[in-house]
Amino acid sequence: MTQLADANASVVVEQLRSWNAKAVAQVVEYRGETTVVVPRELLRAAAQQCKEDPALNFDLLSDATCVDRFPLEPRFELNYHLVSIPRRARIRLRTSISAQHAAIDSLVPVWPGANWLEREIFDLFGIQFEGHPDLRRILLPEGFEGSPLRRDFPTEGKR
Amino acid sequence: MTTVESAIGTTKTMVLNMGPQHPSTHGVLRVLLELDGENVVTAVPDLGYLHTGIEKSCEDKTYSQSITLTDRMDYLNPLGNNLVYCLAVEKLLGLEVPKRAQYIRVMMVELQRISSHLVWLGTHALDMGAMSVMLYCFREREEILKIFERFAGQRMMTSYIRIGGVALQPPAGWRDQVKCFLDMMPARVDEYEALLTENRIWQGRLKGVGRLAPEVLVACSTTGPGLRAAGVAFDNRKAFPYSSYEEFEFNVPTRTESDCFARYLVRVAEIRESIKIVRQAMDKITDEGPIKAEAPGIIPPQREKMKTEMEALIYHFKIFTEGFSPPPGEAYVAVESPRGELGCFIASDGSPKPLRVHFRAPSFINLQALPRMVEGQLIADTVACIGTIDIVLGEVDR
Numbered sequence: 110m111t112q113l114a115d116a117n118a119s120v121v122v123e124q125l126r127s128w129n130a131k132a133v134a135q136v137v138e139y140r141g142e143t144t145v146v147v148p149r150e151l152l153r154a155a156a157q158q159c160k161e162d163p164a165l166n167f168d169l170l171s172d173a174t175c176v177d178r179f180p181l182e183p184r185f186e187l188n189y190h191l192v193s194i195p196r197r198a199r200i201r202l203r204t205s206i207s208a209q210h211a212a213i214d215s216l217v218p219v220w221p222g223a224n225w226l227e228r229e230i231f232d233l234f235g236i237q238f239e240g241h242p243d244l245r246r247i248l249l250p251e252g253f254e255g256s257p258l259r260r261d262f263p264t265e266g267k268r
Numbered sequence: 269m270t271t272v273e274s275a276i277g278t279t280k281t282m283v284l285n286m287g288p289q290h291p292s293t294h295g296v297l298r299v300l301l302e303l304d305g306e307n308v309v310t311a312v313p314d315l316g317y318l319h320t321g322i323e324k325s326c327e328d329k330t331y332s333q334s335i336t337l338t339d340r341m342d343y344l345n346p347l348g349n350n351l352v353y354c355l356a357v358e359k360l361l362g363l364e365v366p367k368r369a370q371y372i373r374v375m376m377v378e379l380q381r382i383s384s385h386l387v388w389l390g391t392h393a394l395d396m397g398a399m400s401v402m403l404y405c406f407r408e409r410e411e412i413l414k415i416f417e418r419f420a421g422q423r424m425m426t427s428y429i430r431i432g433g434v435a436l437q438p439p440a441g442w443r444d445q446v447k448c449f450l451d452m453m454p455a456r457v458d459e460y461e462a463l464l465t466e467n468r469i470w471q472g473r474l475k476g477v478g479r480l481a482p483e484v485l486v487a488c489s490t491t492g493p494g495l496r497a498a499g500v501a502f503d504n505r506k507a508f509p510y511s512s513y514e515e516f517e518f519n520v521p522t523r524t525e526s527d528c529f530a531r532y533l534v535r536v537a538e539i540r541e542s543i544k545i546v547r548q549a550m551d552k553i554t555d556e557g558p559i560k561a562e563a564p565g566i567i568p569p570q571r572e573k574m575k576t577e578m579e580a581l582i583y584h585f586k587i588f589t590e591g592f593s594p595p596p597g598e599a600y601v602a603v604e605s606p607r608g609e610l611g612c613f614i615a616s617d618g619s620p621k622p623l624r625v626h627f628r629a630p631s632f633i634n635l636q637a638l639p640r641m642v643e644g645q646l647i648a649d650t651v652a653c654i655g656t657i658d659i660v661l662g663e664v665d666r
Contacts, residue, residue: 139598140359140597169502170489171611172600174628175624176615177624178623188598190628197508221487223489224636225636247316248315248665257321257324258324258624264325
């Protein structure tokens with residue numbers, strides 16, 4: 110039994126644990142927000158569960174973004190912000206991936222709205238999304254080299 | 269040899285390039301349209317012509333320096349951008365903002381919402397061929413910009429909302445000016461409606477155009493007036509109140525038709541609701557009181573104190589040379605911008621510069637629904653759909 114300050118987050122953690130005992134690797138609470146850390150291989154299934162479990166009902170994928178912890182490993186942290194409109198609840202799913210294998214299952218099959226968000230992460234961080242229907246650069250021009258939002262990419266650009 | 273005659277009948281569809289200089293794409297949006305006659309078969313938006321790397325630039329600046337960058341994302345809603353960024357930094361710091369500053373913030377962002385919807389209405393009417401509406405809308409918007417100029421010294425890139433509060437005390441005589449605007453505005457909204465709502469051309473161009481089911485919109489992560497016009501009453505001001513919105517009384521206008529006309533009606537109704545909120549905020553703002561939180565080392569000290577207190581001078585020097593360092597952690601804050609859920613995610617590693625700043629840009633995400641909206645419709649309807657999604661390219665591309 111997990112005791113969390115946020116009642117909604119306790120529901121999420123319990124529902125996910127009862128679905129799959131390995132689904133929740135860690136729960137982080139900070140400044141009133143709850144982050145559920147999910148193992149990378151379970152991300153898509155856990156997201157599907159969050160959406161379809163009637164007790165969770167996270168119907169809107171509000172945001173997806175990446176944090177580069179270079180030079181730490183695993184380097185990339187992917188953060189997915191989910192909203193349940195009927196339940197007025199929010200939760201953040203997080204998973205970490207390393208630089209050697211910078212790839213993760215796409216969430217487009219779960220929420221079509223993940224499409225451009227993942228393209229943006231692919232464009233700016235160079236992370237591959239497996240199963241994405243249209244993984245192309247979105248903000249930068251086609252011929253651009255490098256991933257500018259990585260921490261080892263200089264702010265002034267490469268000359 | 270290929271002649272025009274020999275090409276006739278050999279291909280069924282053609283590709284038309286719309287933008288990035290097309291006036292109805294509101295900036296530098298490019299859409300590739302595959303057409304079968306006048307009908308759109310597929311539409312592929314192409315973005316990035318205004319990408320300025322704001323998120324990367326933020327990583328190289330101290331927390332307070334980035335505020336001026338946020339103005340330049342959604343340039344029709346600079347105060348809202350300031351607000352979401354400052355709320356995120358304040359959340360990271362665990363900083364409490366004085367009530368008076370919160371009410372001033374609410375008043376300013378609601379005025380901003382009115383001005384943004386006015387620009388939307390004016391430009392959209394222009395796209396649809398009703399030129400005079402634009403002139404009326406910009407007339408009222410000018411009054412709002414004058415209010416901003418008096419409050420912040422700037423008409424558009426105000427940077428008025430700062431970490432811990434707002435930049436300046438409200439100017440002398442502000443109440444009369446805002447009240448004068450509020451008294452005038454409802455009649456003016458009636459005027460726009462008199463010009464448009466029952467207008468047969470306006471209805472013909474918008475009714476039944478760009479329909480999408482609410483489930484599709486939610487799945488595509490659409491938020492804002494576009495979602496509310498489909499009957500989903502999701503508004504961050506009500507669902508997850510911030511900056512004391514829970515103390516204000518207002519309705520969340522919704523429609524169920526989910527077409528371009530419904531989006532128009534929702535936005536007009538939102539202007540009226542915002543007028544109500546500004547009125548309430550005016551009553552809540554007291555004549556005297558703090559506009560900034562008390563947090564030495566984070567909020568710059570008052571000029572007077574710097575002349576008499578050594579610590580104040582040291583803090584001032586440290587804030588403007590190295591900045592301040594929030595504890596390591598992440599924060600995500602979402603506000604309701606005129607276009608939908610505007611979010612700001614900040615990750616701190618405990619240094620004076622953020623590890624990562626990310627903006628959830630509603631224009632960018634709402635634009636995703638465009639291909640689904642226009643496929644099967646006419647080219648002219650594409651213009652109506654782009655208009656009613658209400659994009660600001662500065663925010664789409666960031």
